[in-house]
Amino acid sequence: MDIADWRKRIDELDQKLVELLNQRAQCAVEIGRLKRNTNLPVYEPDRERIILENVCRLNRGPLSDADLKRVYERMIDVMRTIQKLDMQPQAKAAGEGTEFDVEVND
Amino acid sequence: MDIADWRKRIDELDQKLVELLNQRAQCAVEIGRLKRNTNLPVYEPDRERIILENVCRLNRGPLSDADLKRVYERMIDVMRTIQKLDMQPQAKAAGEGTEFDVEVND
DSSP: OOHHHHHHHHHHHHHHHHHHHHHHHHHHHHHHHHHHHSSSOSOOTHHHHHHHHHHHHHOOSSSOHHHHHHHHHHHHHHHHHHHHHHHHHHHHHTTOOSOOOOOOOO | OOHHHHHHHHHHHHHHHHHHHHHHHHHHHHHHHHHHHSSSOSOOTHHHHHHHHHHHHHOOSSSOHHHHHHHHHHHHHHHHHHHHHHHHHHHHHTTOOSOOOOOOOO
16 A cells, blocks of 8 residues: 555545544533533543543554543543533523533533 | 433444544554655645545534544644654664654654
């Protein structure tokens, strides 16, 4: 395989990655909605640790665990932000007078 | 579906994501090796732009293009680093006297 072949393979992988990243983001949004509508705690600090432990356990390389964690830290940060933005309008609509700044994670 | 169900779904997606991220990393390593062994240019500045354009064109949400780019920028950065590290030992073994600091991307 030459460089063009490997890049074609990367483009094919990206097609799947974009789809899976969006499916993952949709899950985070749904979790945000459930957190808003129930009495379950919004912030669960252990969840991010568990996610990172899971992905490192699944990791077979060539990415090192540290590489994978760097990617996941960004991914979790982005998804936390969209979950927060999705929760924000209704929190404000419910008449909360204070800035919406609760911590959320998936 | 309750929060536990959505988290189970996230864990299943993460299993596929870790596999795909590693396959993508392997492609980047292979491209690095080909670059080292051929006269093809090592640094092609347009490639990162093309990758980001591709993934934005594929994007159907709920992630925004900006969200997706943030994830991909980290991903590309990590893969560029492992490509560089993979190329480094042999470049040194070939007797190059200077610090290995060429720019590489996939």
